[in-house]
Amino acid sequence: MQTILIVEDEKRVADLLKIGLEENGYQAVVAYDGLMGLRLFRSGTYHLVISDIILPKMDGFELCKEIRKCNEHVPILMLTALGSADDKLEGFDAGADDYMVKPFDFRELNARVRVLLKRSAERVATTPGHISYADISVNLDMREVQRAGVTIKLSPKEYNLLVYMMENAEKVITRVEIAENVWNTHFDTGTNFIDVYINYLRKKVDKDFDRKLIHTKPGVGFIFSDKI
Template identity: 60%
Template sequence: MPNLLIIEDDERIAALVKRGLEEHDYQVSVAYDGLSGKKLALSQDFDLIITDIILPKLDGIDICREIRNLKPMVPIIMLTALGTTDDKVEGFDAGADDYLVKPFEFRELHVRIRALLKRNIGNTGAQGFVLKYADLEYNLHTKIVRRGGKELSLTPKELKLLQYMMQHPERVLSRSEIADNVWETTFDTGTNFIDVYINYLRKKIDRDFDTKLIHTKPGLGFIFKQG
């Protein structure tokens, strides 16, 4: 039985989500403020954490960063009324795996939860594997990325995007495919958060090197290849 934590100060929403999850055989704990949520998240073992961003005592962004530093493998879904590209980028930068804007349907949340739990189980055997392409190396266990022997500093979401691109080199990746596999969400054509992250990654991976690896294919998407 998966063990989930909900950090949500709106007691009505927390109760609805808790009841829905328990009907699907999840074990659910609830915290109604950020400080209590952080203490629970760090003191117990949860298979997945759902947190609001705007919380009393400690906001969801800070909670996410602290959990990600100490428990990097725990999937985190953010629930919030904030839905702009900048808000999503901030959440993903803090280490969130997915982002759901209120109001939302429970069944959509449940789909996101199942996808993240399935992915997390599937990834357990991949630790220690090193991805290599050209002079770029990414150790999936240590989360260390090096290009030409130089260590690069990437955020959790940049690492996930890089991993997907390195695992699918030399073919065009559409924005929809990237959204489905890196963010596990349907691509919203009204936002440009994927392009924002591609630019972040390009600055770190390509800017100081003569050979570029990340390329844009206008109208199609992006491709990871030499030259």
């Protein structure tokens, strides 16, 4: 049975999540503040974390960062009333995999949980140790990135975006494809968080190198290539 850690200080919402997840075959454990959530995570084995952002003692962003220090792969779903693009960007930059805004439909949340757990299991089962393209290489086990022998430090979401683009090198990928495969969510045309992260990645991967790898295809999306 897969175990999910819920970090939610509003008891009504926490109870709703726990009951709903257990009815769908998961084991659910609840923490009512960020520090309690971190203690529980460190002392147990969890397949997924659902966390609010506004929490007593430690907010959800800090909790997410601390969890990522312990485990870089466990899926984290942010569930919060903070729904601005800046809030989403901060959540993704802290290491979150997906983001849902309250009030939420439990059926949608359950569907996202299934997708996150499935992709996590597939990644563990099928990911090779390394991936490389041109002069850039990624050690997938250590999550280390180098270009021309220079180590590049990336945030968790920048890293996932780079790996996805490298896995689809020479192919134009749309914002919708990036949203679904990197953020596990539907692309909201009213936000620009994907373009923001593309720019973050460009500054780290391309800025100090003569040969550019990340290119924009206006009106279509992006392509990772050393042939343009």
